Amino acid sequence: MEQTEMMLKISDLSVYYGPICALKKVDLEVRKGEIVALLGSNGAGKSTLVNTIIGLLHAKRGKIEFMGRDITRQKTETTIQSGISVVPEGRGMLANMTVMENLQLGVYRHKGVDFNKNLEMIFEYFPILKERQWQAAGTLSGGEQQMLAISRAIVGEPKLLLMDELSLALSPAYVDIIFKALIKLRNEKGFTILLAEQNAKKALQYSDRGYVLDLGETVLEGDARELMGNPYVQTAYLGA
Amino acid sequence: MFSTGTTYFLILVIVYILLVWGALIPFRAGLLYNGTVYCMAIGGYVAGFLSKNFDLPFIVCVLAAILVGLILGFIPALGFARTNGIVTAISSMALIFILESVIRNLDFLGGSTGMTGIHKENHLLLWAVILLIIFGVFLYRLNNSRIGRAWEAIQTDPQMAQSLGVNTFWMTVAALTLSSVFSATAGAVYAFNMRVLYPGTFSFTFLLNIMTMLFVGGRYTQWGAIISCPLLWSISVFMPTSIQKLSNYIYAVILILILMLRPEGIVTRRMTNKVKNFFTAKLSRRRQGAKA
DSSP: OOOOEEHHHHHEEEEEETTTTEEEEEEEEEETTTTEEOOOOTTHHHHHHHHHTTTSSSSSEEEETTTEETTTTTOHHHOOOOOEEEETTTTTTTTSSBBHHHHTTTTTTTTTTTTTHHHHHHHHOOOHHHHHSBBGGGOHHHHHHHHHHHHHHHOOOOOOEEEOOOOOOOOHHHHHHHHHHHHHHHHHHOOOEEEEEEEEHHHHHOOOOEEEEEEEEEEEEEHHHHHHHHHHHIIIIIII | OOOHHHHHHHHHHHHHHHHHHHHHHHHHHTOOTTHHHHHHHHHHHHHHHHHHOOOOOOOHHHHHHHHHHHHHHHHHHHHHHHOOTHHHHHHHEEEEEEHHHHHHHHHGGTGGGGBBBOOOTTTTHHHHHHHHHHHHHHHHHHSSSHHHHHHHHHOOOOHHHHHOOOOOHHHHHHHHHHHHHHHHHHHHHHHHSSBOOOGOOOSHHHHHHHHHHHHHHTTTTHHHHHHHHHHHHHHHHHHOOHHHHTTTHHHHHHHHHHHHHOOOOOOHHHHHHHHHHHHHHHHHHHHHHHHH
């Protein structure tokens, strides 16, 4: 694995909410082109990690490197500009704005991106969004909103995509559609994806490697297939 | 063209529309900003002072009012951008009271007795209409621009806006500063229309009028002001004198009724979206037709 370029390297990261420790000495690596699953139950620190990477939360200790550059204390907008996009938990729809306006906000910080070209690509992947482009985002169904959230994140051609609880409140059929679209996108566009997920089964099925967080600590890491077979993961997350 | 009374009325309506727009801009960025009257007073007194003492033409006074309003709006904005919700509303209201007591103690602005001797501008209505159109078009373009979308994103979900790359702090400062420009312009027009300025005019009651007009007209679109300002202002002008005294009560009743029956105001976002979609759909269909 050493030959591929390092995309995101998190070392010894600790994050606190006041006196409460949300992340404790987390180490994590994402290489170029990988899909990495970040598993854990409620309160394990998945969203905290995602929010710390983009700078909405600040680390007490540790370092986050993106493509070799230290982004630990960087402002959110600079991080977004340098090529990280996020699909937030609960989709983060701007419900009163139209689908088109939501997509336009996806390139808010991205200079030199061909919005119209990317828009066509997105409409190819998710034709339903083209039909609904003048509709308010809040009137879309849950699955369509998730498609829009993903589209908004990729329209600015990010290098790294952070996804928080992609499968939350989606029917299993939709989860498959969305994951398949993601795999296709990764293969065609070469995105790197970090996937924070509670749904361990689906996440491991579609990712290359995985990390398991529990109470803010990394308890397991490894190849997705290995993790799927791991007895701890099976009892704790797969319900076997 | 119009009688003196009508001209006076129309100019005041325009002043109110500009002020409501001034209150609308911060609202789009999710702030309930009550500094509109503060900036209006600044604009009014700057324009009045320049006209009275230096006999400068109307448009120069307006530009000076805009400049001073911009600066004095920008400085408190740096603080307000860090606050939200009720804190912004209350602390920005304080600006009105601070400025009022400052003006009362400045003799060169006329102090408590007021400022008189502002020169007459013969084409004031024409100027006011021109300013209204310029600011209206500007606001419309702005609402449908990158900045307008960023404001709306901040209003809906500041954290989401941030994670899309919006610098929420500076965008909020920009909204408040722009609001000051609108209010200062309104103040300058007001000064030339009244030709007398009293510190007591720029008071809490005035703010209530503006907020009523904003909420009755519709606080999500710029078109609401164009309907609500003439409507509400005519209540206190054209009604018989016996009712005029009650205009504040009437405003309150209208505000309560609107908030209960039509919470988004007379002109809602759905209405404007429908109109907009009608035209965009028509345009795109025509474009597709041209391609085929």
